[in-house]
Amino acid sequence: MPILTWPTKSLKVPASARLTTEAVIFPNGRGYPAESPKNHLFLGDNLSVMAVLLKQYEGCLDLIYADPPFFTNKHYPARIGRGEDSRHPEDWQLADGYADHWIDVDSYLDFLYPRLHLMYQLLAPHGTLYLHLDWHADAYARLILDELFGRERLLNEIIWTYHGPSPIRRAFNRKHDTILVYTKSSSYIFNVDAVREPYHPNTVKTFASSPKAGFGKIPNLKQGKVPEDWWYYPVVARLHNERTGYPTQKPEALLERVLLASSNAGGLVADFFCGSGTFPLVAARHGRHFLGCDATWRAIHTAHSRLLTEGQPFTIQRDLQSSIPTSTAPLSTSISGKTVTLKKHPALDSWEVDPAWDGKIFRSAGQAQRPNRSGEVPEKIKLPVAPEKLRIRAVTVNGEQIETG
Numbered sequence: 001m002p003i004l005t006w007p008t009k010s011l012k013v014p015a016s017a018r019l020t021t022e023a024v025i026f027p028n029g030r031g032y033p034a035e036s037p038k039n040h041l042f043l044g045d046n047l048s049v050m051a052v053l054l055k056q057y058e059g060c061l062d063l064i065y066a067d068p069p070f071f072t073n074k075h076y077p078a079r080i081g082r083g084e085d086s087r088h089p090e091d092w093q094l095a096d097g098y099a100d101h102w103i104d105v106d107s108y109l110d111f112l113y114p115r116l117h118l119m120y121q122l123l124a125p126h127g128t129l130y131l132h133l134d135w136h137a138d139a140y141a142r143l144i145l146d147e148l149f150g151r152e153r154l155l156n157e158i159i160w161t162y163h164g165p166s167p168i169r170r171a172f173n174r175k176h177d178t179i180l181v182y183t184k185s186s187s188y189i190f191n192v193d194a195v196r197e198p199y200h201p202n203t204v205k206t207f208a209s210s211p212k213a214g215f216g217k218i219p220n221l222k223q224g225k226v227p228e229d230w231w232y233y234p235v236v237a238r239l240h241n242e243r244t245g246y247p248t249q250k251p252e253a254l255l256e257r258v259l260l261a262s263s264n265a266g267g268l269v270a271d272f273f274c275g276s277g278t279f280p281l282v283a284a285r286h287g288r289h290f291l292g293c294d295a296t297w298r299a300i301h302t303a304h305s306r307l308l309t310e311g312q313p314f315t316i317q318r319d320l321q322s323s324i325p326t327s328t329a330p331l332s333t334s335i336s337g338k339t340v341t342l343k344k345h346p347a348l349d350s351w352e353v354d355p356a357w358d359g360k361i362f363r364s365a366g367q368a369q370r371p372n373r374s375g376e377v378p379e380k381i382k383l384p385v386a387p388e389k390l391r392i393r394a395v396t397v398n399g400e401q402i403e404t405g
């Protein structure tokens with residue numbers, strides 16, 4: 001079997017992250033105060049985060065979706081404005097997103113290889129990995145995955161196609177990504193009925209008009225067909241409600257198909273390059289427990305905000321190597337019964353309340369966020385209990401955390 005080698009290839013034992021719990025989030029007070037979440041977001045380099053998680057989760061994960069930087073040698077800013085016209089980039093309000101810069105292909109492979117190895121170790125014997133890349137590096141990754149999983153464990157090479165403008169004039173427009181799917185063993189989860197799709201209307205018409213169509217094999221037209229290994233979903237664009245402004249955000253529908261096919265309700269799934277949190281979001285929506293990790297605070301903040309809609313409690317943990325930008329801007333609040341009111345603060349992206357601050361871990365029992373399209377953050381939060389010792393945490397539009405109380 002061919003093996004990919006490069007001069008710096010190695011699998012050293014990575015240093016483990018030192019994790020501290022930043023917050024426990026009870027969306028709209030759900031589960032507050034007693035529920036112990038089974039869902040976790042981690043801020044930190046996923047190499048050291050996965051290394052520490054091995055102690056608890058080795059051989060435990062049903063499904064991992066991985067959407068790393070693609071080896072594009074670009075920088076991806078995040079859009080933090082609201083209601084801007086997408087056709088006028090000069091007006092966009094931008095902030096740091098994430099970098100995809102490498103000295104050379106060897107340094108990229110030095111990054112990818114140990115992380116894929118850790119993912120392999122974390123997967124359950126029946127587990128599946130979906131690795132999302134494109135033409136920049138998918139060929140190298142496939143050889144690495146052949147080595148780690150065995151080449152017979154390649155379940156699918158999925159092509160995700162989309163369309164959109166491009167400046168390319170001397171080649172065909174590059175409008176697909178490749179998702180490599182490997183299973184850890186020959187016994188794996190594949191819920192075919194959860195991902196069937198309707199037959200094309202022409203197929204339905206053909207079978208309705210001629211009983212001989214299909215050479216006597218009549219498909220179950222009502223049940224729908226097993227999707228092909230090429231998928232069309234539009235990229236997340238300016239008119240989509242799901243858009244967060246975080247760069248290279250993937251469509252929820254794409255990741256829902258991955259999740260529904262390869263995990264069961266109540267299972268444990270993970271995304272260690274979670275960005276805006278699309279995969280944790282669809283996992284929470286469909287009753288799976290999740291682990292999500294990202295190296296940037298903006299990604300974790302965005303994922304945190306998105307997850308509030310699904311109502312599943314989760315923790316936010318931080319590797320002590322990673323820091324959260326802070327601000328000391330003043331916040332002023334008043335309390336009436338179970339309602340806390342914040343004095344108007346136009347620069348806020350979100351704020352939340354711990355009604356019984358213990359001086360150690362922030363337990364968020366109520367949250368308010370800036371609307372997706374336009375407008376300011378709501379000024380009132382209704383709590384599930386009357387506050388005893390109030391602590392407020394807010395995040396500015398620029399991503400700085402403010403804490404008072």
Ligand SMILES: C[S@@+](CC[C@H](N)C(=O)[O-])C[C@H]1O[C@@H](n2cnc3c(N)ncnc32)[C@H](O)[C@@H]1O
Pocket residue numbers: 044045046047067068069097098099246247248249250251272273274275276277278279293294295296299
């Ligand atoms: C392609 S984006 C993921 C987008 C995501 N699937 C979504 O829907 O928003 C890649 C992400 O990997 C993160 N990342 C890069 N290196 C990392 C590392 N060493 N540890 C954790 N996250 C990392 C980046 O910060 C970025 O958010």
